[in-house]
Structures are given as structure tokens and as C-alpha cells.
Amino acid sequence: MDTPGLGPISKREAEVLAVLGEHLTNAQIAHRLHISVRTVENHVSSLLRKLGAANRQALAAIAGPRPDAPSPGTVIGIPHGHTTFVGRRPDHDAVVTALADAxxxxxxGPGGMGKTRLAAVVATAVAPAxxxxxxxxxLVPVRPGQVTVAVAQVLGVTERPPQTLDHTIVGWLKQGRFLLVLDNCEHVVDDVAALAAMVQQRCPNTTILATTRRRLAVPGEQVVRLGPLPIEPDAVRLFFDRARAVDAELDIDPQTAAAICRNLDGMPLAVEIAAARAASLGAEGLRAAAGDRLRLASGTRGVHPRHSSLSAVMSWSYDLLDTEAQAALRALSVFTGSFDLSAVAAATASTHDSAVADVIGRLADDSLVVRDGRFGRGRWRLLDTVRAFAAQRRDPAEHSRVRERYIAWAAQTAARLAAELGDDEQLDFAAVAADLRAAAASTAASPDPTAHRLAVSLATVTFAYGFNREAREHFTGAAQRAPDARQAGRDLCAAANVATAVYDGPAAFDLFLAAANRSRAAGLDNDAAAATASALITALRFPGEFPQRLTPEDGARLLATAMRDATQDDPRTAALIAAARAWNDGTGADEALELARALGDPLLLLxxxxxxxxxxxxxxxxxxxVAERLRLVAELPRHDPAAATEITDTFHVATSxxxxTGDxxxxxxxxxxAAAQDPLAGHPYVTAPRRIRVAVLAGRFGEALAATEALWDEWQRDGAPTRRWMATAVAMAALAEGLRGTSHSHRWRERALRVAQTDDVTGSIELAACIAFVDARLAVHTGHTVDAGAMVKRAFASFKDETVVPHPAVGGHIWKSYARAAAAELAVFAGLPDAGELLTAASHHAADNRWAAACLARARGRLTGEPEHLASVAAQWDRIGARFxxxxxxxxIPEHRDEARTELEALGASSPAL
Structure with missing residues (x-):
């Protein structure tokens, strides 16, 4: 590949470019191509320069579509017909034309007209465009409020809290020109209309084709109405095609076939069901049925208007079934999605596998049950009109029995899914998700063991699959259905753990206190104490998530409440109270660690x-x-919310x-x-700050700035939730822009203050130290030393609240080492009179921070000018991966300047002042 004016793309660069299209990290690319990470970095930098790309996302776009995106010409999730498509040519052309214009x-059109099949055929035809x-x-199995979840499951995207699922879907659809087919919208028309309006507004390259019995009533909607098939030739052709598929020797004249089709109003579904009986009824039976039982039922009492004509077809077909098949069909109508043989057995209370298989086979032969190939083999479903008809045939007593069996099946299935999380062989959640959700929603919010088991299991599974808000709702729902107050408190604590895992500390705090109140009211004092202590720990351990931090008075009050409630000798409660006391006033740390080790509880120990x-x-x-925590989390289950919190925090602390230490x-x-083990890996702003800080220090400025742009955009789109700990990463973007020689450094500095929720850089010890580092390092690089004295003074001053020991993961002492090393070098560079004293004052930082050690060594090299010393310093930087x-x-070093300029050009950085 040749790029005019920029030089050719090498074979290895082309390979790296192709893999960038899969959105892999440098480490993943290195593993894939069997090269070093540093070599990947070189190739990426070279590609950015040669292709004129702004960032890695731009390179990925050049490389081609994502591997998880459907290829042009294919339609993911499309139902594949097992029969030929007959007729509808004018309708087909009308839809194709409409899609080109709108x-x-x-x-x-009404039910049974073949909207789904036509939409599938049209989608396949236009997909290459x-x-x-x-x-x-x-959308048949989807209940109100779950449309975006259904779309997300087909697209293969998940929630990234606090980003909404709507935002995730929009981000996915904005990748390019895309066709989204939404089938059977009528029962969720309001939700579909809202989704369509949002997509039209925010995804200009996405086209939607909806099948529905009701207009969406969205501006810009173009309606193509689908009526009955013309009797001649389409309906008759359809009848013979389906009839001869089951009886190749069928002897019936076209006039009789036309009469049957006419009595069925030319409705494709009704014609197909009638034709499917050809093998059992024969020509004479079909003629007799058409003259009697297949009359149109328009206006029949007890039949919904939209089902009136199809109800006659269903009644005729249903009445031909034996008693066992009729009962099975009524039972299966409880399912909103697909089902397998075990689900059929549960719904019908059958204990014989052969009987279950036999009845499904007979119903399938009668076109009342159809195969569903979306989730592998061995699954079936009812057409929506068949389901509605069969459900109407259940009397109240049978309805109660069927619903009870359905909920029991859902509870067992959800429990199985929860137990198998992490196993290679597991039931596909997508295959049963709609029914599990429907079953859970149908249970009363009152104590019930089965409903409680369903809610807890479904909460566990949805959390594992990334539906975090839904998981929290299921856990709180479980608390309402819990058999006793102790279990209810545990369920509320589980909901709190979900909130903590996705960095929603305030919600977790409230849920822990709700659990404490519930337990206290029931006389469960130790449970109340543990929940109160957990609330206090959450607020103090993760303060950056709280808009208003807990006051010392509030902390003391909560701690006193927890200690007062702990009336019994319980080691776990004692460990939590010790931890809460340690976070609150600095005492109890040794006791908390000792009790956790004695209990052998990895979460308490972490x-x-x-x-x-x-x-x-x-x-x-x-x-x-840090090393011990990394060993502990390697064995934790990622799908457990409490474990997820510790896993994410451990990787955060370990990286920090x-x-x-400058390593x-x-x-x-x-x-x-972390990319493989952290449940929140890849989140645009929850985990991105770790990558940004490291990338800037390593000199990968393009990668860091692309990640920071994504962080800022997603954080803003989600309403700018409280995330103060992100501020230093945003400040590091200011450093990256300055070292690249751009004019955007000041913009990122201002944004860092907005993230820290302060107008004064000294309002945050972390940010104050980080900004002092950024200012000093940029001054050395650019040679702007007019304010060198003031910058050096700020870097060596005592930062606000420095007497309060910060957490090593986010505290200002991290950036204090960088700030004072960079400031000491600035003092030397600017020729400040006390430069030597400042070097000595900063020297102790070299023992704890390899980056600071190299920086101070370079500062001394500036004083001596010895090439050998500077070459040794360059080797120090190389050992810690700081290419810039x-x-x-x-x-x-004069003799190395050409080499250095080439390296700086590859990194997209400007040359430093000398």
C-alpha cells in the first residue's frame, strides 16, 4: 500500500493495521503477531503518521469493519425460512423502494399476512447496500420496557454503567450505514417509536424497517400496507407449495384450492395451516373442512378483532388435535420465546421424554409449532397468533396450574444458568432470557420461595451478562419476595454490591442502609451492624463517587450505630466494624486484617x-x-458482584x-x-484512566488522547456523574497535547478541573500534584521558563491536606514524586540559583520511583553535560519503557540527535528545547 507523500506501508505494518480493525490492545496485537509490544507501538505510530490518522479509532476505521459487525450482505438474527417464498412481488418492490427513500x-397489516417473512426476504435482498x-x-417475546435489551442482544452489545443501554446501541449503530429490522412491534409500539425516533436523530446512517399492526406515528415514517394475497395466482400457489411438501401425491383441483384460499381471506398463515393438513385430511377432507369449519369468523364473540379471521383457522386446526396435543398447545402458550424439550416437559408436567417429543412432532406437523434455529438445534416456538389463540382456551384453573409450572421452570432454569456461569458448556441465556424476565415480572411482590429463587438467580445471570441495572432491580425484587427478613437484608446487600461494582457509590450506600433498617426492624442486630458498617466503608473507601462526601460527624454516627447494633459475638461483623473504624478514624486496621486472615474470607481480606x-x-x-491482592482476585468469580468490586479495585490499585513507583x-x-479478568475492562471512562496515565508516561500520546477523547465524550453523554478520580488522567492528556506541540493542552487542563469538581487546582491533593508535574514537565520541554520559579515553588510546597495520608491508589503522593523530580529538572534547565539544593531535596523520591530517578539523573546530566552519563540515563528510560x-x-547528546528526532517523529511528539 502506497500513501502519496508519506511513504509505503510495509508488510508488517499492513498486518498491524488489519488487526487494529479488531480493536485489540497493543499487547493483544503483539501476542497475535508474535512480536514485542514495543514493536507494535512503533508500527502504530508509523501508521498514524503515514496514513494521517488522528488516533487508533481512525486507523481501525481504515482497517475495515469490526469483527463483531455483520458483514455486508448478511443479516444477523434473521429467521431463515425452510420453505419457498411465494408471491408478494409488488409488495417486495414497494418495500425496497421505500427503504431507498426513507x-x-x-x-x-393485520396478523397472519406474512409481514415477518416479507421483511426477512427484503432485508436479505437489500443487505449488500x-x-x-x-x-x-x-420482538414477539419482548415485553414493554425491554425493546432496547432485545436489540442489544442481537447486536451483541451490553450496558456500560452508568452509560445507558440506549447510548451503547447508538454508539454501535453510528459505525456506518446499517439496516435494523424490528419485527412484530405492535405490543411494544411506544417503546419502538421512542427507539426509532432516537435512532433517526442520532444515527443518520441507520435505516429501520418495522413490521407492525399499528403505525409507529414517528415523524418521517413511511408506511407500506400489506393486505391479503391475491387468490390467483399467489394464494393458490402458496397452498399447493405447502400442501405438496407434506403430500406430494395430493390430488386436488385448482378451483377447490382457490375456494379454500378465498374462505381464508387469502391470509398466508391461514393458507399454510390449512395446506399442512393435506397429508392427514386429503382432498376430500380439505373440501369438507372448507365448506364448514373454515368459514371466516369476523365478529365472532370473544375474539379480538385483529384475530377474528385467524381465530377460525386456529379453531379448525385446534379441534383436529387430540386431547393430549390440545392440552400441550395450551400449556406451551405460556412461553413468550422459544422452548426446548425440557421446557415442554415442565410446562406440560410430562415425565416421559418420548411423549414430549411425540407431541411436539405432531404440533410441528400441524404448523402450530415451528422450529426456532436462532439458538441452535432442538428449539421450537409458537407463532404469536397461535399463542394468543391457545392462551384463550385455558380456563382459570388450568391457567393457574400452567403459570405455577412456568414459574417453577423459570426458577430452575435461571438457577442452572447461575450455577453454570464460567463453564464452557452452558445454556444460552439469550434463548431463555425473554421467558425468565416475563416469569419474574409476573410474580407477586410478596414472600414466595420459588419467586425468590428466580429473582436471585436472574439477578446473578443478568449481572454476569452485563445488564447491571437490571441485576440491581432483580436483587431488590428478590428482597420483596424473600421468605424472611434475614434473606431480604442479604438481597439488598447484594443489590448494593452491584451498585458498588459499577461505581455507583451513592446507590450502594442507600441500599446498605436499607438492608440495615430491614434487619434492625426484625431484631437481626448483627446483620444490621454489618450492613451499616458496609455503608460506611463504601462512602469512605470510594469517596470520589459521592457528590457530597460524608462528614466526620456522619461517619462517627454511623460507626456508633454499627457498634451499638453488634450485640452478639460474630467474627465477620467484627471484621467489618473494624474495617469501618479504620476507614473512619484510622484505628482498627490491624484488627481488620487479623480477623480477615483468621476467617479466610478472600473478600474481607482484600x-x-x-x-x-x-x-x-x-x-x-x-x-x-498489591501482589497478594492480585493473587487473591485471580481465583474470584467475575459474575459475583461483591467479587467484581474487589477485582476492579485491585487492578485499579495495582496499576496505580x-x-x-515509575514501573x-x-x-x-x-x-x-486486567483486560482479560476485570469485569469492567474496556469501559470508556471507568477503567480508561489507568490506560491513559500509563500511555502518556510511556510516550504513546496518540493512544492516550484517543482514549481521553472517548472518556470525555461518554462521561458527558452520561450526565457527567461524579468521578473525581478521573481528573488526573484528564490532566495527563494536557501533558500529552503539550508534548506533541499542539494548542489543546489548556483545554484538557480546564476539563480536569471540571471532572474534579473544583475551580481551584489546589482543591484536590491528587490533581494539584499532577498539575504541578504537568506544568514543570511542559516548561522544560517547551523552554518557557518565565514562571519557572513559581512552578518549582508549587511543586515543592506542601499540598493541601497533605497531613492526611491518601490512598496509594489515588493519593497525591503518586504525583508528588513526579512533580518534584520534574520541578528539580526545571530548576536546572532555567538556571535557578537553588537548583542544586532542589536536586538534593528531591533525591529521596528516586528511591521509590524509577521515573523520578531517571528524571533527576537527567537533571544532573544537564549540569555536568557528560555524554556517558546522559547515555546511561537514556538506558534508564529505556528500561522502564518511557520511549519519549x-x-x-x-x-x-549531539551525536544521537538524528536518532532522537526520528524517534520523536515516530511518537508524534515535538522536539524539546535544548
């Missing part, structure tokens, strides 16, 4: 280790604590510790492990 086309792909979403890391007297042990290779290794700093150091 972005929202509704294929509208949509380069980003096409998707077919069956929390206690987090406390121990804040102890200034244990600063030397922080590395050991590596940054605090960038260790930080990169931890990030690579290595190049800047080589620029100080």
Missing part, C-alpha cells in the same frame, strides 16, 4: 489489605499487599502502584491481565 419504513451490516430483531495500604507505617509493604512495564503487564523521555535525553 430511513423509517413500517410494513403494516448497507456496508455496516444489518440485523433482524424479533478489603483489609486495601486499608493496610493506607498506613504510612507500612509504605514499604505496599508492593507485597506501578505508576507510583511502566509492570503497569503495562497489569493492564494486560529516552528520545528527549538522547537529544542532549
Amino acid at each position: 430511513r423509517l419504513v413500517s410494513l403494516m 448497507f456496508p455496516a451490516g444489518a440485523a433482524f430483531v424479533d 478489603g483489609a489489605l486495601d486499608i493496610a495500604m493506607t498506613d504510612p507505617g507500612r509504605r514499604a509493604q505496599v508492593g507485597e499487599f 502502584h506501578a505508576v507510583a 511502566l512495564p509492570a503497569a503495562a503487564s497489569i493492564l494486560e491481565t 523521555e529516552r528520545a528527549c535525553t538522547l537529544m542532549l
